[in-house]
Amino acid sequence: MISVQSITKEFLPRKHPVQFLKDMFGSTPNHSGFKAIEDISFEIKKGEVVGIIGKNGAGKSTLLQIICGTLIPTKGEIIVRGKIGALLELGAGFHPEFTGIENIYLSGATMGLNKTEIDKFLDNIIEFADLGNFINKPVKTYSSGMMMRLAFSVSTCVCPEVLVIDEVLSVGDQEFSQKCLDRILELKNKGTTILFCSHSIYQVEALCDRAIWIHRGKIKSIGKTKDVTMYYNEHEMGKTSKIGNDILSESSSERVKTATHFTHIDFFKNGELAQKETTYRSRLDDFSVKVGFTSQGRIPTLALSVRKPNGEIVASAGSLNDKVDHLENDNGTSYFEIHINKIPLLMGNYSVDMNLFCEHGIQTLDSVQHIFTLRVVQDDLEQGIVNLGHEWGRCHHH
Numbered sequence: 518m519i520s521v522q523s524i525t526k527e528f529l530p531r532k533h534p535v536q537f538l539k540d541m542f543g544s545t546p547n548h549s550g551f552k553a554i555e556d557i558s559f560e561i562k563k564g565e566v567v568g569i570i571g572k573n574g575a576g577k578s579t580l581l582q583i584i585c586g587t588l589i590p591t592k593g594e595i596i597v598r599g600k601i602g603a604l605l606e607l608g609a610g611f612h613p614e615f616t617g618i619e620n621i622y623l624s625g626a627t628m629g630l631n632k633t634e635i636d637k638f639l640d641n642i643i644e645f646a647d648l649g650n651f652i653n654k655p656v657k658t659y660s661s662g663m664m665m666r667l668a669f670s671v672s673t674c675v676c677p678e679v680l681v682i683d684e685v686l687s688v689g690d691q692e693f694s695q696k697c698l699d700r701i702l703e704l705k706n707k708g709t710t711i712l713f714c715s716h717s718i719y720q721v722e723a724l725c726d727r728a729i730w731i732h733r734g735k736i737k738s739i740g741k742t743k744d745v746t747m748y749y750n751e752h753e754m755g756k757t758s759k760i761g762n763d764i765l766s767e768s769s770s771e772r773v774k775t776a777t778h779f780t781h782i783d784f785f786k787n788g789e790l791a792q793k794e795t796t797y798r799s800r801l802d803d804f805s806v807k808v809g810f811t812s813q814g815r816i817p818t819l820a821l822s823v824r825k826p827n828g829e830i831v832a833s834a835g836s837l838n839d840k841v842d843h844l845e846n847d848n849g850t851s852y853f854e855i856h857i858n859k860i861p862l863l864m865g866n867y868s869v870d871m872n873l874f875c876e877h878g879i880q881t882l883d884s885v886q887h888i889f890t891l892r893v894v895q896d897d898l899e900q901g902i903v904n905l906g907h908e909w910g911r912c913h914h915h
Contacts (some may be wrong), residue, residue: 555912559595559739581605581683584681599735604669634675673701683714705724782807784804801859805854834855861897
């Protein structure tokens with residue numbers, strides 16, 4: 518569906534008038550500019566969901582704009598087969614003076630649809646956006662969340678064959694973000710080809726079949742999602758011991774306004790309530806957590822992460838992955854409980870994060886970082902981060 522062959526995009530600096538005259542009258546022109554992306558090639562098959570990852574400034578948005586046709590490459594060739602639905606910058610392609618409905622027709626036209634075709638989708642677009650009477654008002658009066666509602670509705674309600682999403686799902690309230698996620702999964706199940714750009718490595722791993730890591734304008738790695746994200750995480754963790762703070766700030770920025778949140782989080786040591794910083798004996802003491810939450814509507818899933826001081830996750834557990842449902846108290850309040858018998862971590866200081874996700878385990882509903890400090894001590898000489906649960910003797914092999 519998408520074929521990108523040796524694409525380069527160079528942005529030339531604006532010339533000073535004196536330099537412009539020198540170039541006209543025979544001096545050697547200075548064409549050195551900034552290459553946002555350079556010599557990028559890949560192909561995406563019909564029905565694939567591919568994630569684009571990389572740090573800010575790596576060239577991800579430039580690449581997506583070229584695929585969507587809003588930028589022309591300096592070199593190379595790109596072929597996209599099928600109708601594209603694009604969610605790039607908020608408000609991109611909207612005229613601020615036009616009403617929501619007028620911008621629906623404007624956006625549809627830029628996607629290659631005629632008025633008759635847009636008429637066929639109009640009711641669905643208006644219903645999905647759920648903007649009330651604002652649909653008849655100029656979009657310059659819209660909030661960023663309302664702009665996102667309209668853009669997402671137009672891009673996904675017209676049955677696109679290719680959907681391109683660039684970091685927009687963190688805008689708006691939880692209910693609509695969940696609607697967006699449901700629509701993306703629906704399109705994925707229908708075989709829509711999806712290109713998904715996100716700072717959330719977790720979301721990319723949950724949604725995508727393959728991933729492309731863009732680094733300084735070039736492809737650093739491409740392949741199965743988990744292989745690429747593992748390589749990316751190892752690279753980022755190795756750059757600085759403070760990378761954990763960067764990861765935490767990025768993940769927390771994905772949180773949306775939500776009616777689902779924690780009410781209490783209690784930690785236990787050997788069945789007794791623990792303080793915020795508690796020492797555990799490696800392979801001897803039991804570790805437990807009880808997490809209460811409130812929810813209006815859908816029931817969320819829970820994930821616990823244990824990090825080293827540099828921010829690297831060394832262990833995690835998730836209710837979705839383990840296919841575990843929440844529990845309920847006699848008064849109807851909801852909670853999760855998780856128990857780790859004879860904690861297998863070895864000596865060191867660890868922090869605990871808690872995250873509430875949607876039922877798909879993708880959208881962050883609420884999160885807290887460094888809520889608990891886990892100090893682990895030991896008397897023996899075993900080295901490393903975790904005990905592997907080994908035994909000595911004859912190997913049980915054929």
